Amino acid sequence: MLEILIYILLGIGIFFNVLAGVGLLRFPDVYTRLHAGTKCTTFGSIFICGSVIILGLKMWYQGSTDGSVLAIHTVGALVAILLTNPTGAHAIARAAHKSGVEPVGAVVDSLRKKSTKKAVKKKTEVKE
Amino acid sequence: MMDFEYLVVLLALLFCVIMAMIRVIRGPTAPDRIVGLDTINTIVISGMVIFGAAFNEVIYIDVAIVYALLSFITTLFIAKYLEGGDF
Amino acid sequence: MIAFIVTTIICFITYLLLTTGSGTIGLWSREELLFGFILSLIVGFVTGRIFVKEDFRMLNPVRWLTFIAYAIGPFFMGMAKANIDVAYRVITGKINPGIVKISPDLKTDLGITMLANSITLTPGTLSVDIDEDKNDLYIHWINVNEEALKGESVDCKYICGNFDKWIRRIAE
Numbered sequence: 001m002l003e004i005l006i007y008i009l010l011g012i013g014i015f016f017n018v019l020a021g022v023g024l025l026r027f028p029d030v031y032t033r034l035h036a037g038t039k040c041t042t043f044g045s046i047f048i049c050g051s052v053i054i055l056g057l058k059m060w061y062q063g064s065t066d067g068s069v070l071a072i073h074t075v076g077a078l079v080a081i082l083l084t085n086p087t088g089a090h091a092i093a094r095a096a097h098k099s100g101v102e103p104v105g106a107v108v109d110s111l112r113k114k115s116t117k118k119a120v121k122k123k124t125e126v127k128e
Numbered sequence: 129m130m131d132f133e134y135l136v137v138l139l140a141l142l143f144c145v146i147m148a149m150i151r152v153i154r155g156p157t158a159p160d161r162i163v164g165l166d167t168i169n170t171i172v173i174s175g176m177v178i179f180g181a182a183f184n185e186v187i188y189i190d191v192a193i194v195y196a197l198l199s200f201i202t203t204l205f206i207a208k209y210l211e212g213g214d215f
Numbered sequence: 216m217i218a219f220i221v222t223t224i225i226c227f228i229t230y231l232l233l234t235t236g237s238g239t240i241g242l243w244s245r246e247e248l249l250f251g252f253i254l255s256l257i258v259g260f261v262t263g264r265i266f267v268k269e270d271f272r273m274l275n276p277v278r279w280l281t282f283i284a285y286a287i288g289p290f291f292m293g294m295a296k297a298n299i300d301v302a303y304r305v306i307t308g309k310i311n312p313g314i315v316k317i318s319p320d321l322k323t324d325l326g327i328t329m330l331a332n333s334i335t336l337t338p339g340t341l342s343v344d345i346d347e348d349k350n351d352l353y354i355h356w357i358n359v360n361e362e363a364l365k366g367e368s369v370d371c372k373y374i375c376g377n378f379d380k381w382i383r384r385i386a387e
Contacts, residue, residue, distance in 0.1 A: 007133065014140045018297060019260045021147030023305040030159045031355045032310060033151070035341055037163050041170040042336060043298045048137075048174045052181045066184060069236040069258035073189040076233060077177055080193050081170065083138070084200035088166055091207035093355065094257055096159035098211045103312050103355065123168060190233075 002058050011050035016044035029104040030096045037090040042081065049078040134182035141175045169199040178184055218267035220275070224260030225266075227251060268324075278385050285381045293337035293376065300338045304357065314343060314357040317380045318351050326386035329351075333378050340374055 023036025053073045059067025145168055152164035171194050180188035230251035231243065234358055238244020272278070304310060321327050328351050329341040335352060344353040 003242075008136055010133070010277050013174070017141060017144045017171060018147075019302055019305060020171075021144040023301065024148055024151045024167060025162060026305055026308065027310075030157065030163060031341060032312060032357060033160065033163050035339070035355075035357055036165040036305060037148075038341070039294070039301055039336060041167055041174075043140075043182065043294055044175045045170060047178055052177050056179055063265070065236050066186070069186050070189070072232055072235055073186055073193070074177055074180075076188055077173065077192045077196060080196040080200075081173060084196055085166075086172060086198055086332040088203040088207075089335055090331060091204050092162050092166065092340050094342055095162075095207035095210040096157075097314075097343055099159065101157055101159055103314060121130060123156060126353075193233075 002054065006054055009047045009054070012049035013044040015053065016047070018041045019023045020044065023030075031093060031103050032102050034089050034093055038085055042085045045081050046078065049074050053078075131182065134151055137173060137178055140177070140186075141171055144171050158210060162203065162210075164198075166203050169195075169203070171179075218263040218265055219259050222263040222266045223255045224257035227256045230255060272386075281381070281385050285385065289376070289378070290333060290337075293333075295348070297336065297338040312355065313360050314355050314361070315374075316353055317374055319350070319375075321350055321355065321379070321382065321387065323363055323386055326382050329386060330375065330379060330382050333382070334375055337375065337378070342350075 016067045017040065020036050023040060024033050027033045027036055053071045056069075056071030056074065060071065060097035061067075146165045147173070148164045152161050152168070155161040155164060173196050176188050176192035176195065180186060180192070224278065230247075237241045237247050242250065261336050277329045305366070319327070319330055321330060327345070328349040329350060334342050334352070341355040341357075342352055343355050345351070346353075354374055356374070
């Protein structure tokens with residue numbers, strides 16, 4: 001019974017990871033690719049790590065210490081993924097916007113107005 | 129010996145890595161390449177967790193934790209470099 | 216002093232979690248306990264002032280429980296919705312992107328970090344930049360709602376639902 005649950009979780013995780021790959025290939029610009037590459041891999045990793053945690057708890061229940069160690073360390077890896085992934089995505093998006101990549105087909109871009117104002121201000125300061 | 133189901137999972141993850149690698153090679157701008165690299169890092173972490181379960185060795189998962197933290201620092205550093213300005 | 220003690224305790228607990236099953240005292244061996252304690256004393260001494268900044272409101276256990284309830288309930292549901300949304304857009308290719316500005320009106324650094332990370336992991340939005348003076352966030356939105364664009368900045372409820380209320384309860 002528990003094995004079927006583990007297989008289902010693994011299947012969901014693989015589905016979302018493959019979706020991240022397809023999204024990376026299909027989307028038109030950096031920002032939309034970040035949407036696919038960040039959300040889908042994080043969600044898929046939650047399910048894959050969850051299946052390994054359940055496997056470890058099952059081994060622990062059957063009386064092996066290795067199982068508990070496996071489960072606890074996998075929780076550590078999951079926490080590391082959850083903390084670092086969105087922050088990295090934010091850093092990449094910010095770097096892309098500052099290095100001048102425009103969002104393709106954007107309806108509105110309030111950040112660009114602000115950044116051009118700031119750039120003009122900086123230039124005048126330098127001249128003075 | 130590895131079980132069959134883990135082999136299938138790892139092959140699927142390899143397929144994802146190949147798709148992200150195509151983006152790294154083809155990507156028109158530098159941020160595109162970093163997005164591909166970041167995706168590869170996360171998939172490799174899940175692959176290491178699966179390896180740990182398949183061989184029943186906890187050391188793989190320790191390596192996965194350290195890899196997650198180090199790849200995060202790498203991503204931040206490359207992003208900061210692209211952004212320009214002071215460190 | 217409180218910062219030093221808090222950082223040392225958190226470091227020691229992390230060390231204990233990562234070395235479970237190494238010996239016979241409880242689950243740990245004597246060497247691991249001793250070495251971990253000395254190491255966390257050093258780390259607490261060096262980084263205590265950076266880790267806790269004269270602000271001890273996060274030591275309240277009620278806030279931890281609220282955080283756990285938030286992570287399991289609305290946040291996880293938001294993530295599931297986000298992924299189904301991205302799946303739909305990957306398959307059909309319908310996008311209508313734009314970068315908008317929101318003013319969530321949060322004061323603390325921890326609160327704004329949590330809100331930015333939550334926004335990145337939930338439906339159709341990705342935090343791009345932050346205005347550090349006013350704590351405004353710039354969001355890349357994959358499917359812009361035309362009604363939301365009328366004012367100076369976009370209302371929070373279009374972007375993050377009721378996340379800002381939860382985070383105000385946790386971190387403010």
